[in-house]
Amino acid sequence: xxxxxxxxxxxxxxxxxxxxxxxxxxxxxxxxxxxxxxxxxxxxxxxxxxxxxxxxxxxxxxxxxxxxxxxxxxxxxxxxxxxxxxxxxxxxxxxxxxxxxxxxxxxxxxxxxxxxxxxxxxxxxxxxxxxxxxxxxxxxxxxxxxxxxxxxxxxxxxxxxxxxxxxxxxxxxxxxxxxxxxxxxxxxxxxxxxxxxxxxxxxxxxxxxxx
Amino acid sequence: xxxxxxxxxxxxxxxxxxxxxxxxxxxxxxxxxxxxxxxxxxxxxxxxxxxxxxxxxxxxxxxxxxxxxxxxxxxxxxxxxxxxxxxxxxxxxxxxxxxxxxxxxxxxxxxxxxxxxxxxxxxxxxxxxxxxxxxxxxxxxxxxxxxxxxxxxxxxxxxxxxxxxxxxxxxxxxxxxxxxxxxxxxxxxxxxxxxxxxxxxxxxxxxxxxx
DNA sequence: TAGACACACGAACAGATGTTCGTTATGGTG
DNA sequence: CACCATAACGAACATCTGTTCGTGTGTCTA
Numbered sequence: 001x002x003x004x005x006x007x008x009x010x011x012x013x014x015x016x017x018x019x020x021x022x023x024x025x026x027x028x029x030x031x032x033x034x035x036x037x038x039x040x041x042x043x044x045x046x047x048x049x050x051x052x053x054x055x056x057x058x059x060x061x062x063x064x065x066x067x068x069x070x071x072x073x074x075x076x077x078x079x080x081x082x083x084x085x086x087x088x089x090x091x092x093x094x095x096x097x098x099x100x101x102x103x104x105x106x107x108x109x110x111x112x113x114x115x116x117x118x119x120x121x122x123x124x125x126x127x128x129x130x131x132x133x134x135x136x137x138x139x140x141x142x143x144x145x146x147x148x149x150x151x152x153x154x155x156x157x158x159x160x161x162x163x164x165x166x167x168x169x170x171x172x173x174x175x176x177x178x179x180x181x182x183x184x185x186x187x188x189x190x191x192x193x194x195x196x197x198x199x200x201x202x203x204x205x206x207x208x209x210x211x
Numbered sequence: 212x213x214x215x216x217x218x219x220x221x222x223x224x225x226x227x228x229x230x231x232x233x234x235x236x237x238x239x240x241x242x243x244x245x246x247x248x249x250x251x252x253x254x255x256x257x258x259x260x261x262x263x264x265x266x267x268x269x270x271x272x273x274x275x276x277x278x279x280x281x282x283x284x285x286x287x288x289x290x291x292x293x294x295x296x297x298x299x300x301x302x303x304x305x306x307x308x309x310x311x312x313x314x315x316x317x318x319x320x321x322x323x324x325x326x327x328x329x330x331x332x333x334x335x336x337x338x339x340x341x342x343x344x345x346x347x348x349x350x351x352x353x354x355x356x357x358x359x360x361x362x363x364x365x366x367x368x369x370x371x372x373x374x375x376x377x378x379x380x381x382x383x384x385x386x387x388x389x390x391x392x393x394x395x396x397x398x399x400x401x402x403x404x405x406x407x408x409x410x411x412x413x414x415x416x417x418x419x420x421x422x
Numbered sequence: 423t424a425g426a427c428a429c430a431c432g433a434a435c436a437g438a439t440g441t442t443c444g445t446t447a448t449g450g451t452g
Numbered sequence: 453c454a455c456c457a458t459a460a461c462g463a464a465c466a467t468c469t470g471t472t473c474g475t476g477t478g479t480c481t482a
Binding site for chain 4: 241254258275277278279280
């Protein structure tokens, strides 16, 4: 609820990253889609950052008022090498955060639309056996739709004290309970203090490849 | 002013041509932009032709009502060409054969090449909890490359006495052993008599989708 | 010739989308 | 502390955009 008042730089970086991911897709996102992807709830907030980014020359826009007008400054038109792909942006492993900038892995040659009608779809490489009970093995790819809030009962990818995991999101009133997908672990009740708990997105699929 | 009443075919071809021209640009055109390009003054006329083209499979659209949603079929949008989807040809369930002719399910919008370099890739819907130990849950899709023989140690989709399952294929000399992926079941040693054991293909992937 | 059909038009509607405005909260600075 | 800049919010607002409806006008066919 309480908006964070820090530098705003990370927000802008997230916008750039999202636009990068979108540049592989058919059309640029709307202002509200950007907001949903980076966790801004008001289109006004997004618009403000877009203006700032435009002044800095990092993005460009078509005519005023036109829909889906914002693009990365460098990318003219659509890149489409070998169809649509899902970027692998990090991994889920015990004791590690979810996303890392220097994480490098080939994107999955799967259409993001196969897993969700719309939204910002990314993949995370699963490492470790902590989610075996949920049918998620080490080496699998967790397909995540990035979003700041998760529906009740859905599986959320969260960063909890700097460690990324998948938990069932259960909200009762103001209290959030994270139920594990493995037996032998108990549920965790947490407040929504920033820094401690951060929602990364919602699990929309799992992909395993052999060989 | 007087609308021309000819076949309408040239109009549709013009729309296709315009969409082709647009596909290099950043975002698809609006309905009105299409109309201006091909000489239709009413968005209704354009919309009508777009519907026709969609039914003919020449173009595809995103969700209803979304802006700039129309694209050429086969361009970066939803790839619906035969090579870009995986057909769901049957299911794996206790007591049932694998493939059935009258089985009807939408094909997976995933590139077969994502799972295997080449070959005949199909999907089977998994039903039942018999393969939970292998991280395969009810409702998952087993991605299978059809082949009559399976490499040693790989997971094979086989029909055994009319029932389809996934087993680890182990051949020692002339004898074939099928190891189950679930605990509590013992390995089965079988001869290669036709009718009793039939190899369907090799498991190359697993896909799970939520919602 | 009458009717069915395809094609186009213009108007209107509903929802999506970009944009602006006023307000609140936080952190830094004199 | 008072003051200011930044960042975000929610609520409008105006326009863009997809969609539908009713109507008219040609072509084809029985």
